[in-house]
Amino acid sequence: MISLAEFKTILPEVILSAGAILVLLSIAVKRSFMTSYLLTLITFAAALYFLTGVDGKGEMVSNLFVVDAQGKFISGLILCSSLVITLFTYSYFRNVKEETREEYFVLLILSTLGAVFMTISDHFISFVISLEVLSVSLFALIGYLRHKGAAIEAGIKYLILAAAATSFILFGFALVYMTTGKMNLHELSGFIGAGTPTLAIAGLAMVIVGFGFKMALVPFHFWTPDIYAAAPTPGAAFIATVSKGAAFVFLLRLFYSIGGLNHEGIWVAFAVIATASMFIGNWLGLRQQNLKRLFAYSSISHLGYLMVAFLAFTQRGVEASSFYLLIYFISMLAAFGMIIYLSGKGNELEMVEDYRGLFWRKPIAATVFTVIMLSLAGVPLTAGFMGKFMVLSAGMGAKGLFLLFVLVVSSTIGLFYYLRVIAVMLSGREAAQASQPETGRHSIVFTAVMAALFILLLWAGIYPNAFLGMLG
Amino acid sequence: MNIIFYIAAIVAFVATVMVVTRKNAVHALLYLIVSLLAVSVIFFISGAPFVAALEVIVYAGAILVLFVFAIMMLNLGANSGKEESKLLKPNAWITPAILSLILLCELVYVFINYDGASVELRVIGPQEVSQSLFGGYMLAVELTGMLLMAGVVGAYHIGKEKKREYHRYLQTNENS
Numbered sequence: 001m002i003s004l005a006e007f008k009t010i011l012p013e014v015i016l017s018a019g020a021i022l023v024l025l026s027i028a029v030k031r032s033f034m035t036s037y038l039l040t041l042i043t044f045a046a047a048l049y050f051l052t053g054v055d056g057k058g059e060m061v062s063n064l065f066v067v068d069a070q071g072k073f074i075s076g077l078i079l080c081s082s083l084v085i086t087l088f089t090y091s092y093f094r095n096v097k098e099e100t101r102e103e104y105f106v107l108l109i110l111s112t113l114g115a116v117f118m119t120i121s122d123h124f125i126s127f128v129i130s131l132e133v134l135s136v137s138l139f140a141l142i143g144y145l146r147h148k149g150a151a152i153e154a155g156i157k158y159l160i161l162a163a164a165a166t167s168f169i170l171f172g173f174a175l176v177y178m179t180t181g182k183m184n185l186h187e188l189s190g191f192i193g194a195g196t197p198t199l200a201i202a203g204l205a206m207v208i209v210g211f212g213f214k215m216a217l218v219p220f221h222f223w224t225p226d227i228y229a230a231a232p233t234p235g236a237a238f239i240a241t242v243s244k245g246a247a248f249v250f251l252l253r254l255f256y257s258i259g260g261l262n263h264e265g266i267w268v269a270f271a272v273i274a275t276a277s278m279f280i281g282n283w284l285g286l287r288q289q290n291l292k293r294l295f296a297y298s299s300i301s302h303l304g305y306l307m308v309a310f311l312a313f314t315q316r317g318v319e320a321s322s323f324y325l326l327i328y329f330i331s332m333l334a335a336f337g338m339i340i341y342l343s344g345k346g347n348e349l350e351m352v353e354d355y356r357g358l359f360w361r362k363p364i365a366a367t368v369f370t371v372i373m374l375s376l377a378g379v380p381l382t383a384g385f386m387g388k389f390m391v392l393s394a395g396m397g398a399k400g401l402f403l404l405f406v407l408v409v410s411s412t413i414g415l416f417y418y419l420r421v422i423a424v425m426l427s428g429r430e431a432a433q434a435s436q437p438e439t440g441r442h443s444i445v446f447t448a449v450m451a452a453l454f455i456l457l458l459w460a461g462i463y464p465n466a467f468l469g470m471l472g
Numbered sequence: 473m474n475i476i477f478y479i480a481a482i483v484a485f486v487a488t489v490m491v492v493t494r495k496n497a498v499h500a501l502l503y504l505i506v507s508l509l510a511v512s513v514i515f516f517i518s519g520a521p522f523v524a525a526l527e528v529i530v531y532a533g534a535i536l537v538l539f540v541f542a543i544m545m546l547n548l549g550a551n552s553g554k555e556e557s558k559l560l561k562p563n564a565w566i567t568p569a570i571l572s573l574i575l576l577c578e579l580v581y582v583f584i585n586y587d588g589a590s591v592e593l594r595v596i597g598p599q600e601v602s603q604s605l606f607g608g609y610m611l612a613v614e615l616t617g618m619l620l621m622a623g624v625v626g627a628y629h630i631g632k633e634k635k636r637e638y639h640r641y642l643q644t645n646e647n648s
Binding site: 002010017020021024061062063064065099100103106107110111113114117125126129130132133136137139140143144146152155 | 608609610611612614615616618619621622623625626627628629630632
């Protein structure tokens with residue numbers, strides 16, 4: 001049983017569950033897009049409000065969950081992102097007439113619930129169940145627009161690959177449990193050492209495979225571009241941010257707790273994965289013409305940078321990765337938000353070519369987009385630079401020098417394709433003035449959200465101390 | 473005990489490979505039932521008779537039989553009778569039957585040779601299972617409820633019929 005104090009600690013998650021049921025019931029009473037939308041917003045806002053009342057000093061909840069500073073911070077980040085994605089969803093789905101749109105919000109709340117529970121899991125079982133809550137809601141979110149063949153295909157792809165990844169993780173956990181007899185992370189702490197049985201190491205290797213898929217790290221990244229391109233844009237933003245961030249936090253908690261990075265083989269495996277993600281992610285983006293696929297490759301390389309902070313294996317690394325996640329979430333949300341913001345009724349501006357001459361048509365939007373691109377590239381004075389700076393300073397150690405070198409070189413390669421998008425926006429002045437393709441009209445709320453993300457990007461780039469203080 | 477485990481594991485493996493390779497859905501499902509029975513034998517010999525019973529009752533008993541029925545019912549057509557008689561020719565059911573027979577022999581063997589002293593395993597009964605489900609793991613059980621909800625909402629949306637066929641009574645009502 002759980003006590004009242006424990007109940008208060010997971011109150012945000014309880015509110016999310018209640019919110020999902022409430023939206024479902026409101027659909028049963030009367031279908032209304034507006035009602036579901038508002039209820040979802042209220043749910044996320046209430047969960048955020050109650051999250052601020054949680055101490056986050058490592059309280060255990062019935063042996064399954066632990067709410068520590070990092071868990072609380074990332075939970076808050078995920079809830080904020082879901083709130084922003086809900087606003088995106090409203091703007092994106094306003095024009096969709098082919099499907100019933102209300103269930104999208106139920107699935108969005110449920111997947112957020114899974115993600116938040118993942119970040120505070122302290123037990124294999126609670127982690128696997130919350131991972132499944134996230135994945136099952138996600139494949140419905142990906143295939144939501146059923147009238148598009150590609151969406152259904154992407155949903156099936158994700159379903160099969162996610163099931164395979166989960167079975168890898170489960171088998172890995174089973175092997176660890178077989179050798180140690182424990183499933184709690186705090187009981188397992190520091191069990192990797194000189195005499196660790198090979199079976200447990202093999203189990204951890206399988207866990208790495210599963211996580212590699214969830215976070216789209218390089219040998220396991222093939223699904224990413226297809227799914228980003230076919231999923232509804234708010235769904236793609238969700239996969240890029242919340243789903244990957246939640247998986248990363250548990251990976252960090254697991255391997256830091258058991259001391260997995262002390263093992264030479266595991267460290268090397270992660271280093272190879274990180275290097276490959278940074279290089280191949282940036283490389284594949286170079287010739288990409290589809291903007292959503294470009295963001296997919298960009299997110300692969302960003303997760304590679306994040307792994308450099310992970311490999312530092314110090315408290316500094318934890319802080320740097322939390323900060324990097326914050327920056328990455330803001331940049332990615334802003335990038336996907338811009339696609340939704342600029343897309344008009346029925347025509348989604350997917351290709352880079354669609355943005356030709358944007359500077360001459362919509363100077364303000366183009367400036368914002370440029371700053372977002374520069375932030376993703378990691379140019380100084382934007383948030384992306386501060387994020388990379390934190391990662392570099394955390395990774396500064398005898399072991400990690402090679403990784404830092406790779407990070408710098410590969411981000412230079414990556415700079416090329418971000419700048420290409422900016423160059424396309426700047427060129428084609430005459431054509432832009434001749435024809436004015438229809439672009440989206442959005443509510444003042446959506447414009448305000450985009451402005452807020454823009455300000456956050458600059459603020460974190462110029463004065464990061466305000467954000468570093470939040471990490472605790 | 474070890475040899476029994478290996479036989480059951482081989483049966484499970486063979487049955488599962490057959491599930492994946494069969495082209496006919498009903499045949500695949502028959503093998504899936506065998507695979508689940510084999511897994512339940514493994515549960516049984518590793519000291520979890522309650523979980524083994526649940527595996528048989530819930531998976532093989534309820535869910536898969538429902539599957540088989542649904543697929544057979546959906547096969548409605550002019551010559552569905554012929555189709556169905558083709559489905560269950562001996563060469564379709566003989567291999568699953570042999571595999572299940574192996575499992576049955578194992579089970580009988582275990583029962584005959586059972587003596588509590590030689591078994592080192594601790595047997596976990598229903599009481600212990602329910603205590604952990606509604607004690608320490610209660611939040612996990614509740615979370616599973618949310619998982620089912622996500623599955624139901626997702627399946628409902630993906631599988632929804634687009635065109636609505638009204639009953640003729642409702643149609644006349646709408647027209648008038």
